[in-house]
Amino acid sequence: MSTFRQIPGIYHRQVGHFLVTALCDGYMAYENFDIFRDDDHDKLAACLRAETRVTPPVISINAFLVRYDGRAILVDCGSGDIMGPTCGRLLDLLKCLGLNPQDITDILLTHIHPDHSNGLTDPKTGDKNFPNALVHVHQEEIRHWFNDEAKAQATERQKRVYFDAGRFQISPYLNGSVQTFDRESKVLPGITALPSTGHTPGHSCYILRAEDETLIIWGDTVHVPEVQLAYPDVGMIFDTDTPAAARSRRMILQRCVVENILVGGMHNHFPGFGRIRQGTAGEYRFIAEQWYHAFHHGQSV
Numbered sequence: 001m002s003t004f005r006q007i008p009g010i011y012h013r014q015v016g017h018f019l020v021t022a023l024c025d026g027y028m029a030y031e032n033f034d035i036f037r038d039d040d041h042d043k044l045a046a047c048l049r050a051e052t053r054v055t056p057p058v059i060s061i062n063a064f065l066v067r068y069d070g071r072a073i074l075v076d077c078g079s080g081d082i083m084g085p086t087c088g089r090l091l092d093l094l095k096c097l098g099l100n101p102q103d104i105t106d107i108l109l110t111h112i113h114p115d116h117s118n119g120l121t122d123p124k125t126g127d128k129n130f131p132n133a134l135v136h137v138h139q140e141e142i143r144h145w146f147n148d149e150a151k152a153q154a155t156e157r158q159k160r161v162y163f164d165a166g167r168f169q170i171s172p173y174l175n176g177s178v179q180t181f182d183r184e185s186k187v188l189p190g191i192t193a194l195p196s197t198g199h200t201p202g203h204s205c206y207i208l209r210a211e212d213e214t215l216i217i218w219g220d221t222v223h224v225p226e227v228q229l230a231y232p233d234v235g236m237i238f239d240t241d242t243p244a245a246a247r248s249r250r251m252i253l254q255r256c257v258v259e260n261i262l263v264g265g266m267h268n269h270f271p272g273f274g275r276i277r278q279g280t281a282g283e284y285r286f287i288a289e290q291w292y293h294a295f296h297h298g299q300s301v
């Protein structure tokens, strides 16, 4: 049986003066619930069924392109060759948009993990995929993934997929093309980095403030929305520090509710835009935004 590509993987949304394009690098379909740090698999399955989702979960892997004032900014850059045949579409999608990798001016990394940072560097040549980009990332991401003591405590798979791949991917940029931050701070005009550590030691969200709307691109604040909004304390095996990740998740979710912030997420179902509300059955819920059927520059309708 043939498999057909079902979704185009490109979706534009105007957020004030920011032209934000969600890019679907691919997806991961899981065979069981072992990706969660929670043994109550009936509870996890019930969360998915309540939202009529596939169980065990299928997770989208998204990145975002942000264009304004002559800049072309990637928020994360896809998974390159490391996540298997269902992933790694980002460079093709840029081509579809008429963009060359050389056109990317900045890359905002939410964290260094294969599905977010493995698109930085060509695995065959070791050359930068984005030769003109300045990479912005929390300094703890560099410090942690280059820490040999932390690596020595990791499993063999973590050593290979997180530490080795992370070092390989970021290294070509370390000679002058990486700008780090260590607190909530402005990284580009109108764009603020908000550290939300736990999932990884320097995991960060990015907040885009436009005239009439605020967008948070929240990285891996949530991997499986149906589960982790209902139960924000449920962690993932990918977390470096699960309790800290849960505290950050709660902080971000509450802020999204109180400030009515538009959300974009790397593992929200593509295209991933929506808003957070207090839940009725669970603690929070994700209200996916309706698709804008037409797009004119400067306005989504």
Ligand SMILES: [Zn+2]
Pocket (backbone or CB within 6 Å): 113, 115, 116, 220, 266, 267
């Ligand atoms: Zn991820």
